[in-house]
Amino acid sequence: MTGALVLRELRLAATGGSALLPIIFFLLVAALFPFAIGPDSALLARTGGGALWVAALLAALLPVDRLVEPDRASGVLDQLALRGLSEESVAVAKLAGHWLSFGPPLMLAALPAAALIKLPAPVLARLELGLLAGTPGLAALTLVVAALTSGLRTTGALAGLLMLPLAVPILIFGAGLTAPDGGPGALKLLAAASLLLVAIAPFAAGAAIRAARD
Amino acid sequence: MSLLGLRAVACVRGGRLLFEGLDLVLEPGGAALIAGPNGAGKSSLIRLAAGLLQASAGTVERSGRAALADEGLALDPKLGLARALGFWSRLDGSDASQAMAAMGLAALADVPVRMLSTGQRKRSVLARVVASGAPLWLLDEPANGLDGDGEERLAAAIAAHRAGGGAILAASHQPLDLPGAERVQL
Numbered sequence: 001m002t003g004a005l006v007l008r009e010l011r012l013a014a015t016g017g018s019a020l021l022p023i024i025f026f027l028l029v030a031a032l033f034p035f036a037i038g039p040d041s042a043l044l045a046r047t048g049g050g051a052l053w054v055a056a057l058l059a060a061l062l063p064v065d066r067l068v069e070p071d072r073a074s075g076v077l078d079q080l081a082l083r084g085l086s087e088e089s090v091a092v093a094k095l096a097g098h099w100l101s102f103g104p105p106l107m108l109a110a111l112p113a114a115a116l117i118k119l120p121a122p123v124l125a126r127l128e129l130g131l132l133a134g135t136p137g138l139a140a141l142t143l144v145v146a147a148l149t150s151g152l153r154t155t156g157a158l159a160g161l162l163m164l165p166l167a168v169p170i171l172i173f174g175a176g177l178t179a180p181d182g183g184p185g186a187l188k189l190l191a192a193a194s195l196l197l198v199a200i201a202p203f204a205a206g207a208a209i210r211a212a213r214d
Numbered sequence: 215m216s217l218l219g220l221r222a223v224a225c226v227r228g229g230r231l232l233f234e235g236l237d238l239v240l241e242p243g244g245a246a247l248i249a250g251p252n253g254a255g256k257s258s259l260i261r262l263a264a265g266l267l268q269a270s271a272g273t274v275e276r277s278g279r280a281a282l283a284d285e286g287l288a289l290d291p292k293l294g295l296a297r298a299l300g301f302w303s304r305l306d307g308s309d310a311s312q313a314m315a316a317m318g319l320a321a322l323a324d325v326p327v328r329m330l331s332t333g334q335r336k337r338s339v340l341a342r343v344v345a346s347g348a349p350l351w352l353l354d355e356p357a358n359g360l361d362g363d364g365e366e367r368l369a370a371a372i373a374a375h376r377a378g379g380g381a382i383l384a385a386s387h388q389p390l391d392l393p394g395a396e397r398v399q400l
Contacts, residue, residue: 001305015292075286078266082282083305213266
């Protein structure tokens with residue numbers, strides 16, 4: 001049953017181009033960054049990793065209004081509950097489906113983005129490694145915030161206020177990993193922060209979905 | 215073995231007591247019609263029976279699966295109707311095509327859900343209930359938006375379901391053909 005839900009999430013992300021939006025946003029920020037900083041390639045290489053992490057974080061915020069609210073409003077979540085599926089299982093399926101439509105495409109988009117800001121190859125490798133470890137945590141955070149804000153009329157600003165502070169550990173260790181002296185310590189802490197968010201997300205999102213019914 | 219048993223159930227919504235001390239038992243083949251003015255708690259009672267709301271007092275027991283038809287369409291708007299209903303019938307381990315034919319939707323199989331009219335949406339929601347194979351049907355205003363043909367098909371589906379040992383709990387302002395139904399006044 002959960003497998004069918006993951007496939008449905010992927011289909012929803014693929015149709016209508018909603019999965020494409022965060023990727024385009026990410027690339028756009030990467031293209032704008034040199035305009036703001038200037039063409040100094042040494043400076044770009046030093047700051048570019050951090051800039052791409054901020055872009056990834058903001059891109060993760062974009063799907064907040066489509067992850068849970070449409071399913072709550074149209075009764076999909078009720079129908080799933082009637083079929084004996086716990087809200088936590090629904091959240092796990094949504095998390096898996098959302099990460100698959102967000103993490104790997106973002107890692108692909110990081111290649112042209114790194115080229116735009118002339119990121120050296122070793123830094124790019126660490127950025128990709130960091131995105132692999134960090135995007136599950138970002139996806140989990142997006143899901144929790146989407147569940148918490150479902151049913152509210154103005155989700156946009158509130159979602160940002162809820163999500164961005166909680167994403168600070170991911171940002172610190174992710175950007176730290178791309179710094180010249182970034183090492184295995186930063187990767188481990190990034191993976192730990194990401195794992196914690198992934199572990200909490202199904203329970204937090206599940207409880208939020210249940211609470212939104214009342 | 216009753217399909218639904220409510221004992222001394224009370225429901226509080228938004229700090230307001232909607233009803234209390236409600237008893238209702240639905241046996242296979244049975245039916246109950248909830249009556250009451252707007253805001254009396256008809257939909258809340260149906261959601262209580264579905265397990266989507268918690269009773270403030272009393273117990274709610276269901277012995278089998280339940281299928282719910284309420285105002286929630288719960289079909290992906292971009293998919294064709296047959297595929298959208300197919301998502302749910304696969305979860306239920308059933309086939310939606312017979313139910314679509316029963317509700318007069320066979321010709322709309324490839325039409326995207328977002329193009330459907332109000333009445334066609336209602337028929338689709340009812341087709342999901344028919345296809346579910348659940349013994350207990352919870353119908354919240356099932357005849358809303360249906361034309362004469364739709365009402366006849368709904369009545370036929372209900373009669374067939376009850377004849378097959380299923381039970382119905384319905385709330386409706388339109389006259390609903392439920393012979394021998396218990397009346398629950400809220």
